[in-house]
Amino acid sequence: xxxxxxxxxxxxxxxxxxxxxxxxxxxxxxxxxxxxxxxxxxxxxxxxxxxxxxxxxxxxxxxxxxxxxxxxxxxxxxxxxxxxxxxxxxxxxxxxxxxxxxxxxxxxxxxxxxxxxxxxxxxxxxxxxxxxxxxxxxxxxxxxxxxxxxxxxxxxxxxxxxxxxxxxxxxxxxxxxxxxxxxxxxxxxxxxxxxxxxxxxxxxxxxxxxxxxxxxxxxxxxxxxxxxxxxxxxxxxxxxxxxxxxxxxxxxxxxxxxxxxxxxxxxxxxxxxxxxxxxxxxxxxxxxxxxxxxxxxxxxxxxxxxxxxxxxxxxxxxxxxxxxxxxxxxxxxxxxxxxxxxxxxxxxxxxxxxxxxxxxxx
Numbered sequence: 001x002x003x004x005x006x007x008x009x010x011x012x013x014x015x016x017x018x019x020x021x022x023x024x025x026x027x028x029x030x031x032x033x034x035x036x037x038x039x040x041x042x043x044x045x046x047x048x049x050x051x052x053x054x055x056x057x058x059x060x061x062x063x064x065x066x067x068x069x070x071x072x073x074x075x076x077x078x079x080x081x082x083x084x085x086x087x088x089x090x091x092x093x094x095x096x097x098x099x100x101x102x103x104x105x106x107x108x109x110x111x112x113x114x115x116x117x118x119x120x121x122x123x124x125x126x127x128x129x130x131x132x133x134x135x136x137x138x139x140x141x142x143x144x145x146x147x148x149x150x151x152x153x154x155x156x157x158x159x160x161x162x163x164x165x166x167x168x169x170x171x172x173x174x175x176x177x178x179x180x181x182x183x184x185x186x187x188x189x190x191x192x193x194x195x196x197x198x199x200x201x202x203x204x205x206x207x208x209x210x211x212x213x214x215x216x217x218x219x220x221x222x223x224x225x226x227x228x229x230x231x232x233x234x235x236x237x238x239x240x241x242x243x244x245x246x247x248x249x250x251x252x253x254x255x256x257x258x259x260x261x262x263x264x265x266x267x268x269x270x271x272x273x274x275x276x277x278x279x280x281x282x283x284x285x286x287x288x289x290x291x292x293x294x295x296x297x298x299x300x301x302x303x304x305x306x307x308x309x310x311x312x313x314x315x316x317x318x319x320x321x322x323x324x325x326x327x328x329x330x331x332x333x334x335x336x337x338x339x340x341x342x343x344x345x346x347x348x349x350x351x352x353x354x355x356x357x358x359x360x361x362x
Contacts (some may be wrong), residue, residue, distance in 0.1 A: 036127035045119035057101035087339040120350040215256035
């Protein structure tokens with residue numbers, strides 16, 4: 001198997017050298033051996049990453065061993081692989097080819113090899129050397145920031161993609177379904193609470209509520225954290241309590257654990273006020289997912305409102321801006337689409353620049 005990979009890489013390497021005249025990097029492959037954690041991703045021309053989704057699916061850690069065996073780790077999932085280096089070319093598995101741009105004892109930078117493709121469309125990956133094991137890195141990066149020590153000595157976890165309860169929701173279409181995916185748990189529990197809250201849609205308002213799901217799967221400690229209209233507080237509390245039979249306990253490291261949720265609901269004119277927004281990764285991802293769902297359903301007006309909320313929450317919400325422009329374009333509001341593409345092109349987005357030239361310059 002290793003011989004087959006090596007032959008594949010050698011053949012490609014000879015072809016690549018014949019196609020290019022650039023100087024090769026003199027790579028000492030021994031420096032590659034070790035553990036590497038993801039720092040960031042950009043485009044090969046130095047511009048910012050054009051598709052934020054790429055970062056979510058890129059390995060958080062790479063492990064290269066002496067015997068050409070490696071491990072690709074994404075969050076808590078680990079996949080064994082084989083790798084080979086020839087000159088400045090790295091082959092991972094049987095098909096993933098990369099050019100090693102920089103390799104020191106402390107830093108690894110490599111980029112995709114895609115012939116006849118401009119640099120602004122090629123992803124470049126930056127990793128840093130670490131002495132941590134995969135489990136140590138995972139705990140430090142993803143679990144420890146979400147741990148809350150309670151006064152009784154028990155550990156409470158913030159609701160996050162690695163520690164979360166399961167949820168029995170979606171009663172309109174999938175009655176009895178148990179959701180064990182983080183995004184589904186967030187979406188269906190949030191939507192069930194919002195549906196039962198029944199706050200006037202066109203009335204401005206903001207509500208923040210916290211609640212816990214215990215290691216026994218019991219809903220408890222439901223508490224209003226912020227309310228723009230206290231006359232609706234009891235209704236929101238009731239909406240949360242209506243989910244009490246829908247929860248199954250979270251599991252971490254083979255043990256049932258307590259998890260705390262912090263949900264926020266915004267309505268009416270409050271949604272249009274930038275000063276009311278702050279960036280929260282969990283809230284941002286939820287709103288973006290809801291926007292993408294509306295986009296798939298071709299509810300472009302609703303999608304635009306949600307994408308705008310993303311833009312107000314985050315300075316570089318490039319995905320939301322691209323999708324909002326797509327919505328405007330689908331609705332034939334070309335002027336607004338051009339405005340978003342122009343903004344993105346000014347921020348170094350080559351794809352947006354091409355779209356602006358194609359559709360907005362006459």
